Amino acid sequence: MKRFQKALFLKKMVFAALILFLLMGCSSIQLVYEFGDDYLEWKLDDYFDLTHEQEAFVEESIDQYFIWHRQEELPQYVQLLEKLSQESADGVTKEELDWAFAQYEKRRDVLLEQVIPKTAKFLSGLHAEQIKVLEATMLEENKEMAEGLERSRNKQGEEDLEKFLGSLNEWFGELNPKQVKQLTQWHQEWNKNRADRSSERLERRKNSQSVFLALLKTDPSQEKVDQWLRQQVRLYVSPLDPDAQSKRNERIERNKKRILMVDSILTRQQRQNAIEELQSYIDQMRNMVIKPKST
Numbered sequence: 001m002k003r004f005q006k007a008l009f010l011k012k013m014v015f016a017a018l019i020l021f022l023l024m025g026c027s028s029i030q031l032v033y034e035f036g037d038d039y040l041e042w043k044l045d046d047y048f049d050l051t052h053e054q055e056a057f058v059e060e061s062i063d064q065y066f067i068w069h070r071q072e073e074l075p076q077y078v079q080l081l082e083k084l085s086q087e088s089a090d091g092v093t094k095e096e097l098d099w100a101f102a103q104y105e106k107r108r109d110v111l112l113e114q115v116i117p118k119t120a121k122f123l124s125g126l127h128a129e130q131i132k133v134l135e136a137t138m139l140e141e142n143k144e145m146a147e148g149l150e151r152s153r154n155k156q157g158e159e160d161l162e163k164f165l166g167s168l169n170e171w172f173g174e175l176n177p178k179q180v181k182q183l184t185q186w187h188q189e190w191n192k193n194r195a196d197r198s199s200e201r202l203e204r205r206k207n208s209q210s211v212f213l214a215l216l217k218t219d220p221s222q223e224k225v226d227q228w229l230r231q232q233v234r235l236y237v238s239p240l241d242p243d244a245q246s247k248r249n250e251r252i253e254r255n256k257k258r259i260l261m262v263d264s265i266l267t268r269q270q271r272q273n274a275i276e277e278l279q280s281y282i283d284q285m286r287n288m289v290i291k292p293k294s295t
Contacts, residue, residue: 029284033070037062047137048130054122061118068114070290076107078289081282085275092263097256105237112233120226123216131216138209142202149198161187168262171277172270179265186261 040062044050050058080103087096126134164187169175175183215228239245266274 029281030288033066033288037066047134048126049133051127054125057118057122061122065114065118067290070288071292073107073110074285074289078282078285080107081278081285085278085282089271089275091266091271092260094256094260097259101252101256116226116229116233120229121222124220124222124225126216131213134216135213138213142206142209145202145205149202157188157191160191171274172266173273175270182265183262186258190258 037059041055041059044058045055048054080100084096084100161184165175165180165183168183215225220228239248
């Protein structure tokens with residue numbers, strides 16, 4: 001059975017490049033832009049068993065997206081990361097974090113505006129059999145996620161801690177024993193209710209999938225799907241439910257606080273290591289920028 005690893009095609013188009021950057025490391029940014037379009041096209045064909053017409057549309061859309069991203073967005077990323085590098089050399093302040101988060105949301109909105117129209121066109125053209133495959137695969141994947149949550153209650157904590165410390169080592173260099181002890185304590189505190197939060201996310205995922213599939217089964221127009229996607233984005237950024245909005249704000253502020261906590265125990269040399277690592281990203285992004293053709 002074909003696997004559909006995210007609920008929405010929209011998310012794949014928007015965040016694919018960013019996720020690949022984070023997972024593959026800075027040395028692979030060039031590979032992302034050289035082969036990422038082919039990878040996405042292959043994955044989408046695997047998820048939806050695309051028709052020839054859909055294949056042509058997906059190929060053209062993704063190619064245009066990558067070109068646009070290299071021309072318009074990468075220069076923005078370079079500028080933002082250079083400013084972040086300069087201002088964080090002596091440590092990160094709450095004001096600097098607020099600025100960085102605001103810039104992230106601004107760039108996210110630009111990406112969404114670029115992606116939503118063609119995503120809506122693609123989704124509005126899905127056939128009934130493709131939707132059935134999607135629904136069956138969602139059910140299977142949700143079952144696997146639920147089983148994974150059960151296993152995680154036993155051993156996931158240790159694996160997550162190892163990944164957490166490993167990631168910090170990659171960015172900041174070797175951590176001293178005192179730092180490892182403090183970070184381990186914080187990590188355990190931050191994740192003591194993780195299983196419960198993961199279960200809540202799984203339920204929200206199921207509810208979202210149900211609404212999404214119901215929409216697709218109505219054979220919606222491109223305009224209707226476009227409106228629905230924009231509504232979902234608005235609800236994510238500014239939930240109508242006051243409780244949901246409060247939880248989102250709390251989560252953002254909690255993440256900022258944790259970043260400041262980690263920053264507070266770093267040495268000058270470790271901050272310098274992180275700046276050098278960040279510079280390697282900046283250099284590769286700059287090299288991947290495409291200048292618009294002169295008219």
